[in-house]
Amino acid sequence: MIACLTSDDELLSTSFSQKAGMWSVYGRKKMSVIVSQLLLHLDTSSRTRNGHNLLTEDFALAVANVAKNLYLKGIGKAADKILDMGR
Numbered sequence: 001m002i003a004c005l006t007s008d009d010e011l012l013s014t015s016f017s018q019k020a021g022m023w024s025v026y027g028r029k030k031m032s033v034i035v036s037q038l039l040l041h042l043d044t045s046s047r048t049r050n051g052h053n054l055l056t057e058d059f060a061l062a063v064a065n066v067a068k069n070l071y072l073k074g075i076g077k078a079a080d081k082i083l084d085m086g087r
Contacts, residue, residue, distance in 0.1 A: 009044040009054050016042070017058035020065055033069045036062035060086060 016039035023032035039062040044054035063086035070079040 007046070007054070009042070009046065010056065013039055013042060013044065013054065013056060013058040017061055020062065024065070029069060029072075033066055036065040040066070 016035055020032045020035040020039065023029075023035060039058060045051050046054070063082060067079040067082045067086075070076075070082065
């Protein structure tokens with residue numbers, strides 16, 4: 001029933017977001033960032049949305065996850081740039 005109400009892109013982005021969260025819970029930050037990057041590289045543009053990308057909270061969480069990883073690595077300026085692009 002859920003698949004009938006939402007698009008495939010939305011289900012896929014939610015799946016990636018949940019996977020990133022689970023990797024983070026299990027302490028595998030590198031895998032969490034990799035899955036977040038996969039989500040950010042996902043092409044969610046659609047003709048029904050006039051070519052606009054689907055931007056949900058999943059994408060916001062992925063941007064925050066990547067920025068947090070950069071900040072923890074000591075690359076604060078790059079993290080700030082990524083957060084600015086996410087706004």
